[in-house]
Amino acid sequence: MLSFLKKTAETIRSIVPRTQYVAPEILEEALIGADMDYDEVEALLDRLVEPITRDRLRFGLLELLPAFEPLKITQNPFVELIVGVNGAGKTTTIAKLANRYKSEGHSVMLGAGDTFRAAAVEQLKRWAAKLDTPIVAAVEGGDPSAVAFDAIASSLAKKRDRVRIDTAGRLHTQKNLAEELKKIVRVCGKALEGAPHRKLLVLDGTQGRSAINQAREFNEIIGIDGIIVAKLDGTAKGGAIYSISRQLQKPIIHIGVGESADDLIDFDAHSFTDSFISPFFP
Numbered sequence: 557m558l559s560f561l562k563k564t565a566e567t568i569r570s571i572v573p574r575t576q577y578v579a580p581e582i583l584e585e586a587l588i589g590a591d592m593d594y595d596e597v598e599a600l601l602d603r604l605v606e607p608i609t610r611d612r613l614r615f616g617l618l619e620l621l622p623a624f625e626p627l628k629i630t631q632n633p634f635v636e637l638i639v640g641v642n643g644a645g646k647t648t649t650i651a652k653l654a655n656r657y658k659s660e661g662h663s664v665m666l667g668a669g670d671t672f673r674a675a676a677v678e679q680l681k682r683w684a685a686k687l688d689t690p691i692v693a694a695v696e697g698g699d700p701s702a703v704a705f706d707a708i709a710s711s712l713a714k715k716r717d718r719v720r721i722d723t724a725g726r727l728h729t730q731k732n733l734a735e736e737l738k739k740i741v742r743v744c745g746k747a748l749e750g751a752p753h754r755k756l757l758v759l760d761g762t763q764g765r766s767a768i769n770q771a772r773e774f775n776e777i778i779g780i781d782g783i784i785v786a787k788l789d790g791t792a793k794g795g796a797i798y799s800i801s802r803q804l805q806k807p808i809i810h811i812g813v814g815e816s817a818d819d820l821i822d823f824d825a826h827s828f829t830d831s832f833i834s835p836f837f838p
């Protein structure tokens with residue numbers, strides 16, 4: 557079992573008796589306990605044939621997840637914009653992605669586009685130093701679009717091939733944030749045609765499916781290509797993954813499973829589902 561689903565598994569185990577089959581009422585209670593939305597629970601139960609065996613449950617859950625073409629990295633430099641509400645895990649995720657790309661032999665450039673909080677820039681600078689990665693940062697209150705532009709221009713000049721741009725999760729008003737994010741996207745496109753190539757939304761896994769509405773808002777503002785669910789190690793809400801993906805119709809690309817640079821794993825529907833259903837059966 558994937559260890560980051562420990563808390564979700566404990567919740568399910570506390571509800572489910574240890575048998576070869578799971579009764580529909582018990583399954584319903586356990587899935588809701590693991591923060592799957594009622595819509596998905598009903599859709600699943602409608603389709604499941606009794607008795608509900610491991611294979612049937614596995615197949616039913618996999619059917620809830622939309623299928624996506626794997627996202628391809630098509631350009632050099634490849635520019636990713638990371639967005640999400642404050643505290644979701646954006647800055648940490650950027651460090652994890654930088655670490656990942658570096659270990660794959662790529663050269664990385666970071667852009668500290670959260671100029672709303674001085675501490676945010678410092679946090680990313682600390683990660684950049686630790687990962688030995690160049691970073692473009694502005695002063696507190698500076699223009700995040702300028703940071704994005706400079707990070708891309710500097711990558712072109714220095715031939716860095718992966719650019720990650722951090723953004724603020726909160727501004728004085730929601731409208732300011734929306735306008736700022738749109739401007740960053742526009743300015744990225746001026747620095748390099750087609751950039752940002754991916755806009756990734758980081759969701760706080762401990763919020764479970766209540767993060768779906770904020771995801772919709774970000775999608776309306778700039779359009780989201782994929783989702784990273786951070787902090788899945790600290791929550792019993794692992795079932796929300798099915799609702800998030802199905803309701804947003806966006807691929808979950810990675811999950812964050814801890815606070816260090818290595819704690820990012822690729823989301824794989826099959827291995828996730830295998831782990832998720834393991835506490836249902838002996």
Ligand SMILES: Nc1nc2c(ncn2[C@@H]2O[C@H](COP(=O)(O)OP(=O)(O)OP(=O)(O)O)[C@@H](O)[C@H]2O)c(=O)[nH]1
Binds near residue numbers: 640644645790815
């Ligand atoms: N356990 C755990 N903690 C995480 C994970 N990802 C991030 N965190 C922690 O969550 C807190 C917030 O993470 P940040 O990366 O600063 O979040 P942010 O979205 O950049 O926050 P703002 O800059 O305030 O908008 C930090 O204490 C991180 O160490 C994760 O996958 N697991």
Ligand SMILES: [Mg+2]
Binds near residue numbers: 646648
């Ligand atoms: Mg941050």
